[in-house]
Amino acid sequence: MSIELGHFAMVLAFALAAGQAVLGMVFWRRDTVTPILQQASLLTFILVAIAFAALLQAFARSDFSVALVYEYSHSQQPLLFKLTSVWGNHEGSMLLWVLILVIFGAALAVFGRNLPTDLANLTLTVQSAMIAAFSGFILFTSNPFLRLMPAPLEGRDLNPVLQDIGLAIHPPLLYLGYVGLSVCFAFAIAALVSGRIDAAWARWVRPWTLASWMFLTLGIAMGSYWAYYELGWGGWWYWDPVENASFMPWLAATALLHSALVMEKRNALKVWSIFLAIVAFSLSLLGTFLVRSGILTSVHSFASDPTRGIVILAILAVIIGGAFVLFALRANALKAGGVFAPVSREGALVLNNLFLATGIVAVFVGTLYPLLLEALDGQRISVGAPFFNLTFGALMVPLVLLVPFGPYLPWKRADLAGVTQRLIWAIVATLVLWLIIAFVLQSGATLTTFGLLLGTWVIVGAIADILDRARVGRIAFGESLRRMAGLPRTAWSTAMAHFGLGVTILGIVIVSSFQTENITTLKPGESLQISGYGVTLAGSENYQGPNYVGDAVTFDIVAPNGSTAKAVSEKRVYTAQRMPSTEAAITNFGLSQLYLAIGDLDDAGAYVVRAWFKPYVTLVWLGALIMAAGGLLSLTDRRLRIGAPQPARTRQKVEAA
Amino acid sequence: MTRKQKRLALILGLLLVLGLATALILNALRNEIVFFFSPSELIERGDIAGQSIRVGGLVEDGTWVKNGQDNTFTITDGDKELKIAFVGILPDLFREGQGVIAEGKLGSDGTFVATNVLAKHDENYIPKEIEQTLKDQGHWEGQ
Numbered sequence: 001m002s003i004e005l006g007h008f009a010m011v012l013a014f015a016l017a018a019g020q021a022v023l024g025m026v027f028w029r030r031d032t033v034t035p036i037l038q039q040a041s042l043l044t045f046i047l048v049a050i051a052f053a054a055l056l057q058a059f060a061r062s063d064f065s066v067a068l069v070y071e072y073s074h075s076q077q078p079l080l081f082k083l084t085s086v087w088g089n090h091e092g093s094m095l096l097w098v099l100i101l102v103i104f105g106a107a108l109a110v111f112g113r114n115l116p117t118d119l120a121n122l123t124l125t126v127q128s129a130m131i132a133a134f135s136g137f138i139l140f141t142s143n144p145f146l147r148l149m150p151a152p153l154e155g156r157d158l159n160p161v162l163q164d165i166g167l168a169i170h171p172p173l174l175y176l177g178y179v180g181l182s183v184c185f186a187f188a189i190a191a192l193v194s195g196r197i198d199a200a201w202a203r204w205v206r207p208w209t210l211a212s213w214m215f216l217t218l219g220i221a222m223g224s225y226w227a228y229y230e231l232g233w234g235g236w237w238y239w240d241p242v243e244n245a246s247f248m249p250w251l252a253a254t255a256l257l258h259s260a261l262v263m264e265k266r267n268a269l270k271v272w273s274i275f276l277a278i279v280a281f282s283l284s285l286l287g288t289f290l291v292r293s294g295i296l297t298s299v300h301s302f303a304s305d306p307t308r309g310i311v312i313l314a315i316l317a318v319i320i321g322g323a324f325v326l327f328a329l330r331a332n333a334l335k336a337g338g339v340f341a342p343v344s345r346e347g348a349l350v351l352n353n354l355f356l357a358t359g360i361v362a363v364f365v366g367t368l369y370p371l372l373l374e375a376l377d378g379q380r381i382s383v384g385a386p387f388f389n390l391t392f393g394a395l396m397v398p399l400v401l402l403v404p405f406g407p408y409l410p411w412k413r414a415d416l417a418g419v420t421q422r423l424i425w426a427i428v429a430t431l432v433l434w435l436i437i438a439f440v441l442q443s444g445a446t447l448t449t450f451g452l453l454l455g456t457w458v459i460v461g462a463i464a465d466i467l468d469r470a471r472v473g474r475i476a477f478g479e480s481l482r483r484m485a486g487l488p489r490t491a492w493s494t495a496m497a498h499f500g501l502g503v504t505i506l507g508i509v510i511v512s513s514f515q516t517e518n519i520t521t522l523k524p525g526e527s528l529q530i531s532g533y534g535v536t537l538a539g540s541e542n543y544q545g546p547n548y549v550g551d552a553v554t555f556d557i558v559a560p561n562g563s564t565a566k567a568v569s570e571k572r573v574y575t576a577q578r579m580p581s582t583e584a585a586i587t588n589f590g591l592s593q594l595y596l597a598i599g600d601l602d603d604a605g606a607y608v609v610r611a612w613f614k615p616y617v618t619l620v621w622l623g624a625l626i627m628a629a630g631g632l633l634s635l636t637d638r639r640l641r642i643g644a645p646q647p648a649r650t651r652q653k654v655e656a657a
Numbered sequence: 658m659t660r661k662q663k664r665l666a667l668i669l670g671l672l673l674v675l676g677l678a679t680a681l682i683l684n685a686l687r688n689e690i691v692f693f694f695s696p697s698e699l700i701e702r703g704d705i706a707g708q709s710i711r712v713g714g715l716v717e718d719g720t721w722v723k724n725g726q727d728n729t730f731t732i733t734d735g736d737k738e739l740k741i742a743f744v745g746i747l748p749d750l751f752r753e754g755q756g757v758i759a760e761g762k763l764g765s766d767g768t769f770v771a772t773n774v775l776a777k778h779d780e781n782y783i784p785k786e787i788e789q790t791l792k793d794q795g796h797w798e799g800q
Contacts, residue, residue, distance in 0.1 A: 232746070342666045342667060342670065350667070355674065362678060381693060384691055390685040391681045521726055597746060599746035599747070608746050610726075
């Protein structure tokens with residue numbers, strides 16, 4: 001299969017999606033076009049998959065006659081990195097983005113079979129319009145299928161930082177999350193156009209939101225861990241524009257998950273949920289493209305290309321602007337939901353949305369304010385971690401405090417005193433656990449101690465929710481176990497997601513407050529001490545990697561309890577472009593990590609060694625994994641599969657008969 | 658509660674949270690933003706010692722002195738220079754002639770004490786702020 005075949009498939013996909021979009025826009029009311037739209041979506045998927053496979057093959061074979069392969073690959077790379085190099089650059093990552101877009105388009109065609117005609121047609125139409133826009137963008141401005149004449153003998157190699165297993169996992173997961181929200185966006189537009197917005201709409205949107213949210217959670221956590229071990233600064237979150245850009249859609253998706261619940265159960269918050277669905281995908285687009293347009297600077301954005309910034313911004317303006325104009329015109333026509341009691345499950349969910357939405361605003365302001373200020377008066381500033389901790393952090397405190405109350409509150413009307421009474425054991429358990437944790441960690445600082453309390457409270461609250469539902473302690477234990485097994489999966493998934501949140505909070509608080517750092521120079525045989533760990537530089541060894549030369553420095557570590565470990569930190573120079581790279585040595589001790597990074601070898605034969613002890617740092621990502629597992633569990637809930645309203649077509653037939 | 662009261666409670670709660678958020682953001686924007694200066698701007702201002710800021714420029718050839726974990730180097734915007742002291746491991750792509758950004762404080766002796774030095778993981782990278790400075794000073798030769 002040649003790269004030209006891929007190029008041709010991409011052109012066909014573009015034309016097909018464009019035709020599909022026009023057809024859908026004109027005839028969306030007719031049920032006769034539904035099968036055509038569905039089949040076109042499947043066909044587009046096949047075509048883009050062929051295009052992507054052609055590019056994968058060109059990279060796998062190191063076909064340097066393809067310009068992109070020459071620019072970002074090297075014949076000596078291991079096969080996995082050759083393949084991941086496909087999306088380690090602007091053009092290829094755009095193609096991956098579109099591939100995932102068509103996957104979701106095809107999924108919509110397959111799983112949307114029992115949607116009412118107008119929703120089915122409109123969602124597929126919106127999806128195909130976006131596919132046309134972005135595949136057009138690829139073909140006309142970022143074509144990955146161009147040939148080089150004459151073909152070079154060797155490639156220029158990929159940026160060393162990207163030659164890592166992280167590139168195989170992080171971008172695909174993140175894109176699955178970003179692009180999954182396009183389906184929610186398509187549903188929102190469909191609802192605005194057709195005027196069909198009810199509890200059933202919320203039920204249809206929820207699985208897509210859940211899936212995207214889950215992928216986003218995993219993608220962000222993976223990105224955070226990758227930056228942590230690869231960049232050698234030992235930090236896992238910098239509030240960098242790139243990170244914020246992925247964090248904002250996550251916050252919006254989290255809010256949408258919660259508001260869709262209210263919509264499904266109480267038929268309220270309808271207009272707001274539509275708005276959130278539009279905001280969530282708009283933020284995803286910003287996340288993918290604003291960072292890429294070169295307008296925002298970031299220390300870890302790759303594959304950016306400022307020259308195409310204007311085209312990107314134009315596409316964004318049309319999609320996002322168009323959606324909001326439609327929203328402004330049509331939102332009034334939608335029937336608003338009822339008003340409800342402030343103290344109730346729906347009241348708590350509104351509060352959740354309120355805090356998450358203001359949290360998004362805070363992150364948004366911090367990310368874009370430097371741009372605005374520079375445009376207005378030329379003043380150049382950067383907004384760093386202190387700003388976000390002070391604003392976003394402060395906004396999250398009341399939200400986190402309220403998390404355990406939410407699942408306890410009944411719908412419609414609740415009695416706060418009664419709920420507090422039911423939570424009394426959870427409160428007592430939290431206080432006891434908190435005192436133990438604070439004592440063990442010898443936490444003196446007020447803020448730290450308070451943070452520990454927050455994390456413990458959310459964790460205990462999640463466990464208490466399950467125990468309370470199973471009536472543990474109030475009925476026979478065996479009966480409780482049976483009740484527990486019989487609980488709806490959504491109850492378990494809520495508890496799991498909240499539990500994960502608590503775990504992440506604990507991890508963040510502990511590692512931020514108790515990590516220690518030691519910088520020194522070591523010659524072979526010399527040692528340093530950090531948090532009771534003895535680290536000896538045992539020796540170094542030069543070796544030849546596949547496409548780099550490495551200097552591996554071995555450390556012997558003695559833990560406070562006497563156990564020993566070996567760790568290797570590396571300095572590599574990738575030969576193609578003489579690009580240096582450092583691989584940190586990270587050793588797990590329980591949930592904590594010892595992080596060692598080396599600097600250059602100096603004339604005296606000594607290495608600068610920067611050592612961190614990161615207590616319980618793995619909780620940060622472990623919590624995210626638990627949250628995502630909660631999302632997955634919720635996706636398997638039978639409520640999402642059965643009980644969906646009858647397909648409109650069969651209903652019409654019944655009525656006609 | 659009547660319908661009217663419920664709506665009122667909702668709106669009041671909304672205003673309260675929004676007010677809180679606005680207050681937090683404005684306060685943080687006043688106190689927590691970090692200004693970026695080129696060496697020329699820094700020397701022009703003069704009164705900035707002790708405040709946390711960012712400076713950026715190209716590392717001047719032949720000025721990087723390394724002694725164990727202690728590093729000193731000079732950055733330039735083509736017009737003025739600034740001496741920077743940094744303890745720790747410089748980024749892999751830190752080299753002379755490269756554009757870098759340093760975060761830290763200006764000491765009373767005129768040396769900038771950096772707590773963090775950024776050089777992007779891309780060898781063609783010049784921080785946007787530095788690019789602008791070089792253009793302003795007329796030393797820019799790129800596009």
